[in-house]
Amino acid sequence: MxxxxxxxxxxxxxxxxxxxxxxxxxxxxxxxxxxxxxxxxxxxxxxxxxxxxxxxxxxxxxxxxxxxxxxxxxxxxxxxxxxxxxxxxxxxxxxxxxxxxxxxxxxxxxxxxxxxxxxxxxxxxxxxxxxxxxxxxxxxxxxxxKGHRVARARMQKAKNGEWGGGIRPFGWGVPTGETRKKVDRKTGEEVEAPVLDMNKAVPEEAAAIETGTDMLLAGGSIRGWVKWLADKGYTTTRGNAITHVDARDMLLRPRNAGIAVYKGEEIGTGPWDKLVPEEKFRAVVAILKDPSRKTTPGAQPKWFGSLIFRCGAPGCIETVRVTKTGRLQLPSYRCRLQHGGGRRAQLVDDYIEDLIVERLSRPDAADLLLPGPDDIDVAALQMESEQIRRRLTDLAGAFGAGRIDMPQFTEGSDVARAQLEGVNKQLARAATRDPLVPLVGAPDVRKAWKSMGLQERRTVLRELLDVTLHAPRPGRMPDGTYFDYEAIKTRWKRGTETASP
The missing domain is CATH 3.40.50.1390 (Resolvase, N-terminal catalytic domain)
Structure with a gap:
């Protein structure tokens, strides 16, 4: 130069x-x-x-x-x-x-x-x-x-279950009574902030996570839980409304089940309070990460049988949805090909719901329940899971020390991960609950049914009953009404009853 x-x-x-x-x-x-x-x-x-x-x-x-x-x-x-x-x-x-x-x-x-x-x-x-x-x-x-030192320190913190800093996770952070000085990011001024114990669960937030977990395991949806959170006045720890993405992320956190994670890998258990049992967490993960699960459902159905009841027109294989038809523009079930008319949505829904409540109120309703996972030893599975993770850690250490080569490390890791996936599936099965459980044996089945959300009721419908809507007969029916109940054909998916009269 x-x-x-x-x-x-x-x-x-x-x-x-x-x-x-x-x-x-x-x-x-x-x-x-x-x-x-x-x-x-x-x-x-x-x-x-x-x-x-x-x-x-x-x-x-x-x-x-x-x-x-x-x-x-x-x-x-x-x-x-x-x-x-x-x-x-x-x-x-x-x-x-x-x-x-x-x-x-x-x-x-x-x-x-x-x-x-x-x-x-x-x-x-x-x-x-x-x-x-x-x-x-x-x-x-x-x-x-510096990067290596920081990474080692963070991994050690994760292994020890120490809080690594950042935004307080929903569910944990109980004030210790002490304070510390910090700089307000908005004003740049030094303020006093409470010191939080990040290993202690916040009772009301922990209960909300447990509710969301149980709702999903009973056939509910993330959207239903988001509405429940909003109705109860819950917000994120920053004070914002909880979105669908926020809620999903909350339920997918391994921390909920006391699992410590570093760089996306589970490395053991942490000392913080568990919000849900591990088997329930595994079941929620299995549900939310199921590839067949529809993640962009669009508008939430507002009718009990929408997109579940099937059209009975000859040759039609469509499900039905609710549209307004006739001179009075009453909500009626029609399929996408416009088969229908006269199938009043509210009357059909009431009829099917009455059928379900009546069947689940019988003394033999317990016969409809699926066999429970009594053969699953949760404690043994959890111990096996921990042993597999320890084996993965040992493999990484042996590779880093040069005792095994890359093909040996890859083969050993693939086998261990496949075994771990099988264990997690068994843990998930142990926590999956039959959606009929809250109804069978309830003192008042109708009251229990009405207390369930629409999505939970729709899950019971999917599990229990096939409903096909045929073209109704015109005119007054023998019972004096104008609604043709015989045009509604049902088939029970569980038990000995197979068809409607």
Whole structure:
């Protein structure tokens, strides 16, 4: 790089670049201190600072885009300045590729680099460029060592079940009575904040997680639980409304069952309070991660038999939905091909619900229940699960120590993971509950039925009964009404009864 002489009377134009990789308080104090030191250096040398570029809370090592750094390079290429001031060379770059790009630009545009801590970096000479490269390599090594130390510390914390920080998870965080000082991210002011015990469950939030888990295991939906949460006044720990995604994530947290996780892998159990038994958690995971589960259901059905009852028109295989038909525009069941008419939705729903309640009120209703998972030893499965995870950890350690090669590690890991998947499926089966359980044996089956949500009732319908709607007969029926109940054909899926009269 050739030196550039500034004509007499013309002041040198300089730019400042400041960066901090982690701004824990959000107040930008680190970059402010760097900027003050850089401005002082410019003042001592009589340079005019025409622009300051700031990348706050962005690591030069991580590979993430540093927007102001890229903007500075573009401006320098356009001739904005001939001097770049940084606090230290490691603030400028910790990437060899980026450094070479910067050296090339400096040489092409006659740019000098000055640092507060390391003095002038003369990129015009081979020795200066060598020095810059050495400093860059040292900075990168420091970043790699720091990353390794941080990763080891985080893994150790996860293994010990320690809280790693961040937003308080819904379900845990009981005030200890102590306080600590923290910087408010919005105002930048120091405030007193309560110290929370992240191993202790918040009773009302724990009960909400348990309710959501039980709702799903009884055939309910995430949407139904979201509505329940809203009706009860629950919000996220940040005070926002709980969305469908929030609710799903809450139920899928291994922490709910006391399981510790690091980088997506289960590594043992934690010391915090469990919100639900492990078998229930496994069952919820199996339900929510079932590939056949419809994740974008659209509008929630408002009628009991919508998209469940089938059309009985000759050759038609469609399910029915509710549309308004006739002169009075009464809600009626029709299929997508418009077969129907006269099949009053409310009357059909009431009739089918009465059939179900009557059947479940009989003394032999218990015969309809599916066999329970009494043959599953949950404790033994949990012990087996822990042994498999320990084997996976041992395999990783043996591979890292060079005692086994990659094919052996891969084969052993694949076998262990397949076994673990089988154990988890058995644990899930142990917690899956027959949706008829809340009704069979209830003192008042109708009252228990009415207390269930629509989605739970629809789940019972799917499990218990096939309903086909045929074309109704016109005119008054023998019972004096105008509704043809004989056009509704039913088939019980459980028990000895197979068809409606």
């Amino acid at each position: 050739k030196s550039v002489k500034t004509p007499a009377g013309q002041r040198t134009r300089a730019v400042i670049y400041v960066r901090i990789s982690q701004d824990r308080t959000g107040a930008g104090l680190g970059v402010d201190r760097q900027r003050e030191d850089c401005e002082a250096l410019a003042a001592r040398n009589g340079w005019d600072v025409v622009e300051a570029y700031v990348d706050n809370d962005v690591s030069a090592y991580s590979g993430k885009l540093r927007k102001d750094y890229r903007r500075m390079l573009a401006d320098l290429d356009d001739g904005t300045a001939t001097v770049v001031i940084v606090w230290h060379t490691d603030r400028l770059t910790r990437s060899i590729v980026e450094l070479e790009e910067y050296i090339e630009l400096s040489d092409r545009r006659g740019i000098a680099t000055h640092t507060v801590q390391a003095g002038t970096i003369d990129l015009a000479t081979p020795s200066g460029r060598m020095t810059a490269r050495i400093l860059g390599a040292v900075a990168r090594q420091e970043s790699e060592h």
